[in-house]
Amino acid sequence: xxxxxxxxxxxxxxxxxxxxxxxxxxxxxxxxxxxxxxxxxxxxxxxxxxxxxxxxxxxxxxxxxxxxxxxxxxxxxxxxxxxxxxxxxxxxxxxxxxxxxxxxxxxxxxxxxxxxxxxxxxxxxxxxxxxxxxxxxxxxxxxxxxxxxxxxxxxxxxxxxxxxxxxxxxxxxxxxxxxxxxxxxxxxxxxxxxxxxxxxxxxxxxxxxxxxxxxxxxxxxxxxxxxxxxxxxxxxxxxxxxxxxxxxxxxxxxxxxxxxxxxxxxxxxxxxxxxxxxxxxxxxxxxxxxxxxxxxxxxxxxxxxxxxxxxxxxxxxxxxxxxxxxxxxxxxxxxxxxxxxxxxxxxxxxxxxxxxxxxxxxx
Ligand code: PMP
Numbered sequence: 001x002x003x004x005x006x007x008x009x010x011x012x013x014x015x016x017x018x019x020x021x022x023x024x025x026x027x028x029x030x031x032x033x034x035x036x037x038x039x040x041x042x043x044x045x046x047x048x049x050x051x052x053x054x055x056x057x058x059x060x061x062x063x064x065x066x067x068x069x070x071x072x073x074x075x076x077x078x079x080x081x082x083x084x085x086x087x088x089x090x091x092x093x094x095x096x097x098x099x100x101x102x103x104x105x106x107x108x109x110x111x112x113x114x115x116x117x118x119x120x121x122x123x124x125x126x127x128x129x130x131x132x133x134x135x136x137x138x139x140x141x142x143x144x145x146x147x148x149x150x151x152x153x154x155x156x157x158x159x160x161x162x163x164x165x166x167x168x169x170x171x172x173x174x175x176x177x178x179x180x181x182x183x184x185x186x187x188x189x190x191x192x193x194x195x196x197x198x199x200x201x202x203x204x205x206x207x208x209x210x211x212x213x214x215x216x217x218x219x220x221x222x223x224x225x226x227x228x229x230x231x232x233x234x235x236x237x238x239x240x241x242x243x244x245x246x247x248x249x250x251x252x253x254x255x256x257x258x259x260x261x262x263x264x265x266x267x268x269x270x271x272x273x274x275x276x277x278x279x280x281x282x283x284x285x286x287x288x289x290x291x292x293x294x295x296x297x298x299x300x301x302x303x304x305x306x307x308x309x310x311x312x313x314x315x316x317x318x319x320x321x322x323x324x325x326x327x328x329x330x331x332x333x334x335x336x337x338x339x340x341x342x343x344x345x346x347x348x349x350x351x352x353x354x355x356x357x358x359x360x361x362x363x
Pocket of ligand 1: 033034087088089090091114158162188190213214215216222225226227
């Protein structure tokens with residue numbers, strides 16, 4: 001009798017990839033996940049807690065979170081019938097790809113970009129076609145247009161792109177939408193509030209456009225997992241079929257609604273983070289040996305001539321946890337740092353100046 005492994009039943013595509021993981025480290029300053037350093041204000045937290053204490057926990061959340069969709073419609077200017085909320089935007093990304101991809105269908109992705117897209121596309125058995133960024137780490141719009149003209153069922157453009165911070169130019173997006181009416185064009189605007197530039201205004205004109213957003217970044221709500229997608233209502237009805245019932249718990253729905261209603265309170269901190277991003281970029285640019293890339297988001301990548309793992313470890317010695325992104329295509333010398341409060345950013349600069357100085361003299 002032959003020897004069987006139950007793992008032989010797992011799709012070969014799944015066996016061939018690595019899972020999305022994040023190692024834990026001890027740190028004082030967490031600047032590795034593009035989170036908002038400012039927590040939700042205490043008064044708002046208390047109001048959400050009060051609501052949760054009054055509501056029965058034995059009952060399911062609303063089948064359709066209508067109030068959340070309506071608040072999102074007011075925030076985005078899009079039709080509530082074309083809005084789907086998820087347990088993080090990751091869930092909506094998964095649902096959309098689930099209803100489109102199967103073996104033989106093609107997902108086009110600029111590379112490097114947010115790794116979860118490729119992971120989901122591969123698990124679903126789709127063909128993932130990657131189009132490299134240009135050497136200055138901006139989108140290669142010509143190459144993307146050429147790839148789309150060739151074939152493609154769906155494309156995801158992360159704008160601002162994680163981890164490089166570049167934007168997909170809106171005029172080139174319009175061209176892509178016009179030239180490929182049969183391809184689903186997704187723009188992931190997880191970091192929209194830091195770029196203040198959205199393509200949501202095109203949704204009414206192009207029914208092949210989908211926009212993803214999240215509460216995990218500017219809205220300070222990564223711990224409660226809420227994201228959403230904006231799309232043509234007919235498409236939203238189809239995507240809804242792939243969504244599990246009651247995907248967002250009542251607590252997270254209430255928190256998202258409360259934050260949308262109080263968004264003016266958060267906007268000052270967002271503007272501060274944008275100003276800090278520019279200050280951080282300027283300061284890093286003056287450090288000998290550091291190449292920093294401009295970003296429209298709340299993070300940026302930088303390169304040094306040294307092993308990124310050494311830079312990572314040295315920063316960690318000073319209590320700073322950044323992300324070593326050197327395993328990404330094209331980024332073999334790069335690390336990514338999230339913009340934090342002014343004190344944290346200053347500590348990061350001081351530490352990087354020390355490390356670069358020490359490495360230079362030890363050469
Ligand atoms: N899209 C991008 C580009 C991201 O960087 C992230 C999180 N890092 C997500 C989506 C996922 O966000 P969420 O927490 O809403 O699932």
